[in-house]
Amino acid sequence: MGDVTQATQQTKELGAPSIKCPMLSTTNYTVWAMRMKILLRVSEVWDTIEPGIDDPKRNDVATALLFQSIHESLILQVGEQDSAKKLWDAIKARHQGADRVKEARLQTLVAELDRLKMSDSDTVDEFAGKISGIAAQSASLEETIEETKLVKKFLTSLPPHKYIHIVASLEQVLDLKTTGFEDIVGRIRHTKIE
Known part of the structure; x- marks a missing residue:
């Protein structure tokens, strides 16, 4: 400490x-x-x-x-x-910094979020933490990333060969516009992947 x-x-x-x-x-x-x-x-x-x-x-x-x-x-x-x-x-x-610096930082965070993909070596929690970290940095710059965008980014960035069936199932049973980010992460975390 x-x-x-x-x-x-x-x-x-x-x-x-x-x-x-x-x-x-x-x-x-x-x-x-x-x-x-x-x-x-x-x-x-x-x-x-x-x-x-x-x-x-x-x-x-x-x-x-x-x-x-x-x-x-x-x-x-x-x-x-x-x-x-x-x-x-x-x-x-x-x-x-000034507004221009703040805007540049926000643009960098948005680009970082757009590029972010979960690798096979990442755990669900590690990957969710990366997304949450970007969202927190954005919020500290007074720009909140919508929950639906975080959910969509999380689901579309999971490795398809491991998660495609789980994502498809979730999309059928849940309204992703009203489902929270932590809820989706929890559901994926507790799914067995082989």
Whole structure:
């Protein structure tokens, strides 16, 4: 757990006495942001960031947690922000970049998803994890990939020589427009392939 630091919070009304903060690095912004969002929710201070309520005490707790999760060099760059929301937005801007960079990243993710195929050496869980990872990265850039697209991509990317009969059966008995991604993955995972 080298990417986690310990933050102590003594405020009884605002959360647990001890919280593990993930450390932001140059390569883990997406996962860091997801973890911090949950941590700030558990600490009951996420609303100082979204929608950005003005509560000085809660703002200080959120700011302290954010400071615990970033390196000193970044604190020196963004630390003068006067609210947790502005601090969050400054960190986000530094790691997601301008709109053009964001758009380029989204295009890269879409292309990566389009090219993705399950190899014979992949397990169902590994392949589903790759699709979920791309979907999570896209969501962190504020572009949600529709569940039906994920389901379709998963089913059409399975090796046909192993899964064609299973996929055909699922297409006959399920409405793939309303079936969730995790449901399809679970059904494929629990099917014996010989």
